[in-house]
Amino acid sequence: MAAKGRTQNAVARLFAHWRGAVAIVAFVLVWQILGTMSSTFGGKIPTPTQVTQTFFASFVDDPRYWRNWAASFERVLWGFGFAQLFGIPLGIALGLSRTTEEIVFPVFEVLRPIPPLAWVPVSILFWPTHEASIIFITFIGAFFVIVINVFDGIRHIPERYFWLATSLGATPWRIFLRIVLPAVIPSVAVGMTLGIAITWDVLVAAEMIAGDLGLGRLTWEGYVSNTPEIVIVGMISIGIAGYLSARIVDYIEARLMPWAQHDPKFRGRR
Amino acid sequence: MRSVASAPATAVNGAVTIDAVGKVYGETVVALEDCSLEIAAGEFLALVGPSGCGKSTLLNILAGFDHPTRGTVTLDGAPLASADRAAHPGPDRIVVFQEGALFPWKTVLDNVTYGLKVQRQTAPEEARARALDMLARCGGLDRVAHQFPGQISSGMQRRVELVRALINDPKMLLLDEPFRAMDTVSKGRMHQHLLDIHAQFPKTVFFITHDLEEAILLADTVAVMTTRPGRIRSRVAVDLPRPRHARMIASERFVALKEQLIAAVHEEALKAFERGERELA
Numbered sequence: 303m304a305a306k307g308r309t310q311n312a313v314a315r316l317f318a319h320w321r322g323a324v325a326i327v328a329f330v331l332v333w334q335i336l337g338t339m340s341s342t343f344g345g346k347i348p349t350p351t352q353v354t355q356t357f358f359a360s361f362v363d364d365p366r367y368w369r370n371w372a373a374s375f376e377r378v379l380w381g382f383g384f385a386q387l388f389g390i391p392l393g394i395a396l397g398l399s400r401t402t403e404e405i406v407f408p409v410f411e412v413l414r415p416i417p418p419l420a421w422v423p424v425s426i427l428f429w430p431t432h433e434a435s436i437i438f439i440t441f442i443g444a445f446f447v448i449v450i451n452v453f454d455g456i457r458h459i460p461e462r463y464f465w466l467a468t469s470l471g472a473t474p475w476r477i478f479l480r481i482v483l484p485a486v487i488p489s490v491a492v493g494m495t496l497g498i499a500i501t502w503d504v505l506v507a508a509e510m511i512a513g514d515l516g517l518g519r520l521t522w523e524g525y526v527s528n529t530p531e532i533v534i535v536g537m538i539s540i541g542i543a544g545y546l547s548a549r550i551v552d553y554i555e556a557r558l559m560p561w562a563q564h565d566p567k568f569r570g571r572r
Numbered sequence: 573m574r575s576v577a578s579a580p581a582t583a584v585n586g587a588v589t590i591d592a593v594g595k596v597y598g599e600t601v602v603a604l605e606d607c608s609l610e611i612a613a614g615e616f617l618a619l620v621g622p623s624g625c626g627k628s629t630l631l632n633i634l635a636g637f638d639h640p641t642r643g644t645v646t647l648d649g650a651p652l653a654s655a656d657r658a659a660h661p662g663p664d665r666i667v668v669f670q671e672g673a674l675f676p677w678k679t680v681l682d683n684v685t686y687g688l689k690v691q692r693q694t695a696p697e698e699a700r701a702r703a704l705d706m707l708a709r710c711g712g713l714d715r716v717a718h719q720f721p722g723q724i725s726s727g728m729q730r731r732v733e734l735v736r737a738l739i740n741d742p743k744m745l746l747l748d749e750p751f752r753a754m755d756t757v758s759k760g761r762m763h764q765h766l767l768d769i770h771a772q773f774p775k776t777v778f779f780i781t782h783d784l785e786e787a788i789l790l791a792d793t794v795a796v797m798t799t800r801p802g803r804i805r806s807r808v809a810v811d812l813p814r815p816r817h818a819r820m821i822a823s824e825r826f827v828a829l830k831e832q833l834i835a836a837v838h839e840e841a842l843k844a845f846e847r848g849e850r851e852l853a
Contacts, residue, residue, distance in 0.1 A: 460671070460673070462667075462669045462671065462673040463673060463675065465635070465637050465661060465667070465673075466666075466667065466669075466673045467686075467690075468636075468661040469635065469636070469661040469662060469663060469665065469666055469667065470663055470666070470686055470687035470690055470691070470736075470740065471662065471663050471687060471690045471691040472686075472690040473690070476690055481675065484675070484677040484678075485675075485677070487677070559677065561676055561677045561678075561679075561720040561722065562676070562677075562722070564719075564720055564722050564723040565676055565720065565721075565722025565723070
């Protein structure tokens with residue numbers, strides 16, 4: 303019985319993948335056709351075959367291409383990492399203390415609507431290196447999202463959890479460690495999921511403006527040097543990089559809250 | 573399931589006196605006024621009344637989550653709460669909430685041992701052993717000991733919550749409509765379970781409900797609260813024999829008690845309705 307169930311599951315999975323594969327093939331086909339059509343009226347969108355050729359001819363074994371990957375990932379790591387490092391404690395402080403909220407929130411609410419890219423000039427003027435300014439802008443992108451999510455998460459911890467923990471004899475410090483922190487993890491996870499997406503958004507734009515290396519820079523250079531194949535290689539690379547980062551974040555989230563994997567209340571909330 | 577009707581293992585205590593308790597929110601909202609109620613040690617008291625009449629307020633005062641603005645509450649003769657002085661929440665009075673309050677990030681076992689752990693009176697190994705033993709005694713729950721609350725049914729979650737409360741050997745259990753959201757079959761099972769538990773661990777129970785049949789089936793005494801400002805309007809002693817069983821619902825005595833309660837509650841509900849009060853609970 304169980305074996306049969308497993309087989310059916312495997313078949314179902316394969317079928318799901320199979321549909322996905324068909325969709326990708328169809329997408330590439332449409333792209334090929336449109337690319338070919340566009341060239342007939344002077345458009346410059348390269349076809350998948352041209353892009354693949356360019357990629358294997360001059361990118362796969364070019365260390366400079368892979369340095370772009372490394373540079374972008376490193377910036378994301380720093381920007382996203384600092385956003386968590388400062389954003390989570392600030393969100394918790396805002397959520398737990400009315401005083402902190404009253405002092406910090408007005409400033410926060412004025413700064414929050416400013417799009418991360420509006421920080422580019424100030425960032426370049428302030429930080430000594432371009433590297434630091436790009437990291438700062440990516441940091442800004444993820445920071446506000448994580449703070450707001452953690453803040454909101456703290457405020458929405460059911461009051462009965464605190465009441466019950468107090469009834470059972472827990473001290474405030476224990477309640478903080480064993481109730482507040484675990485209860486806020488799902489909100490941290492939401493903040494991370496949103497944050498990593500914004501980080502890549504902002505990073506690519508910032509690299510186009512100020513970088514010397516990076517996948518955003520690569521894409522921009524492809525445009526400036528009138529080499530559309532490079533633009534597409536850059537775009538697809540960014541897509542893959544963003545996807546990989548999201549998977550890594552998913553993995554971290556799953557490790558942070560093993561209990562949520564089985565809980566219908568939390569599963570599929572994202 | 574069989575009821576355990578053996579002699580109580582621990583000394584029965586947990587007598588509560590609520591004396592002329594009042595609760596005013598802000599300046600104008602009078603939730604409770606001159607509310608007095610005696611609950612004997614080991615008594616199962618069910619409190620019924622229209623929505624928003626202050627049942628939960630009274631429970632919160634007993635638990636120590638809120639304070640009365642007038643009157644006093646004593647537990648076994650010792651002052652518990654008085655005007656503007658909240659009782660300190662403690663492991664002698666544990667609440668089971670309608671929405672459930674198991675910590676989703678802890679396994680069933682860790683939820684049950686949490687109280688013993690934070691009170692630091694029991695060695696971790698002993699706490700685990702006691703928890704497993706108690707889970708086993710309360711309907712074979714030890715088999716879900718290592719699961720997370722999200723993995724078990726809501727009925728089982730409530731049972732685990734009862735165990736989490738009982739392991740602290742509380743003087744009283746405060747149950748705030750714990751079975752409200754359940755379907756009829758699960759509810760019936762939970763009633764039988766609670767009756768068994770109460771026979772096995774004869775604690776004072778303060779049970780809030782809207783369901784009159786539930787109140788009669790479970791309780792020794794049903795207290796009816798007036799519409800806001802909440803006061804105890806009447807007490808009805810349920811003289812049905814124990815062990816109780818769901819079949820008793822059809823008995824003559826049960827029906828008579830129910831009619832008596834319906835009349836009382838209906839009158840209060842009508843008053844509330846005529847005043848056009850919004851549902852608060």
